[in-house]
Amino acid sequence: MVTYRINRINKEFLRTISELLCSRIKKEAAKEAILTKVSVSRDMSHAKVYYTLLDEDKKEYVQKALESVAGQIRSILGKEMHLRAIPELHFIYDESEKRAREMDALLDCIISQDMAKGDVGAGYE
Numbered sequence: 001m002v003t004y005r006i007n008r009i010n011k012e013f014l015r016t017i018s019e020l021l022c023s024r025i026k027k028e029a030a031k032e033a034i035l036t037k038v039s040v041s042r043d044m045s046h047a048k049v050y051y052t053l054l055d056e057d058k059k060e061y062v063q064k065a066l067e068s069v070a071g072q073i074r075s076i077l078g079k080e081m082h083l084r085a086i087p088e089l090h091f092i093y094d095e096s097e098k099r100a101r102e103m104d105a106l107l108d109c110i111i112s113q114d115m116a117k118g119d120v121g122a123g124y125e
Contacts, residue, residue: 003042006040006042009040009044009083010037010038010039010040011038012081013038013040013047013049013077014035014037014038014049016077016080016081017035017038017049017073017077017089018035020073020076020077021033021035021073024076025069025072025073027065027068027069029058029061029062029064029065030062030065030066030068030069032053032054032055032058032062033051033052033053033062033066033091034051034052034053034054035049035050035051036050036051036052036094036096036097037049037050037094038050040087041087044083044084044085044086044087045085045087045088046087046088046090047087047088047089047090048090048092049066049089049090049091049092050092050093050094051066051091051092051093051094052093052094052097053093056098059093063091063093066091067091070088070089070090070091073089074086074087074088074089
């Protein structure tokens with residue numbers, strides 16, 4: 001179970017890292033990442049920073065850029081946040097949006113097949 005404190009830290013890390021990527025990080029490839037979620041471990045030693053991209057073709061390029069600025073971001077977080085320990089940052093590409101689009105496409109396909117058969121139910125309109 002994630003505690004209230006960890007939830008607050010997750011939200012604050014998400015906000016702060018997003019701001020840092022927009023304003024203080026000079027690497028342009030890292031600025032393309034759209035952060036979706038931060039998950040800090042209970043012992044505050046690791047933080048998974050989930051991100052997505054508008055252009056999935058740049059996934060590896062942006063991943064390398066984020067990994068290269070992780071130390072710089074961690075250093076700035078250490079100076080700005082009042083925490084005893086700043087976790088090591090791990091950037092992970094968030095596949096949930098892609099999976100949601102695929103699921104929507106499957107559901108649309110099923111609905112169109114049912115309508116073609118004449119099996120129109122109550123929730124399809």
